[in-house]
Amino acid sequence: MKTFRAFRSPFVIILALSLIGCRGGSIDSRSSRARTMILTSGPTEIAISSSKVPGYWAQEAESEQEFFLYTRIRSFERGSRVKVEGPFGPAFPAVFRDETGVYMQENLYQTHVLVVWKMTRSDAQNNEGSLFREDADHAPRQ
């Protein structure tokens, strides 16, 4: 019994650490820090579980990682430099790429979908940084 007690505390700690390790996914994906992105498409859509999801294709300026920005805002154009905030995670959507005309069904294409909470234009010529909030019902001001 004494032997068991001696092992109990390290066992609990190891179990806790294992559980933390098993949570998987990057902690970064839960953060909502602002990221600078370059839009690589105009307003488009993807389909996740047969539901249409509007947004833009974008590339993160730092890592060149591709994202799909889920937003109802349609006032940005291809090539715009934006700052976005929101959580993201991996997904296997059905996609149609306008630039190549290629369609791919779900489970064939993996990408990161970022749910836009806040979207700011960060072009060099527009230093004011006009702010677009996803919860706005009306068309965003420019």
Add this chain to the structure above:
Amino acid sequence: MRRVNRPILPALVIGLAFIQAGCQSHFEPWVPDEDHKVTITSDATFIRTSRGEYVDGYLARFQSQFEQRWMFMVLEIPHYLKGDRLIVTGRFIDDSVRMSFGNQSQEKVPVFKVARARPNIPSALDIPTLK
């Protein structure tokens, strides 16, 4: 009694599992994907199939074994246009749609579930120059 049960029990469980899997009618047999060169002959259509599913897609024409055939190709994002020529990869599923061709009566057209589609752009012929 126990000695007899031990070897029979796992076999019985496996057998029952197979029987149950066989009875699940919604499991479709695995069919390898096939490629077809198609021409879209309709605008994007939202249609009800004979199995009662509502799908987006196009009526398309293709050639198979020197015969002209028809398919209703199903895509989740129908962004192509009538007249587009595509190479589609996917498979025919056990379903059909009823479509009318001109003045003729309605016909059953098999449903083709598209996994991948890309534009069919024929490459230029490499014709050797005359000497």
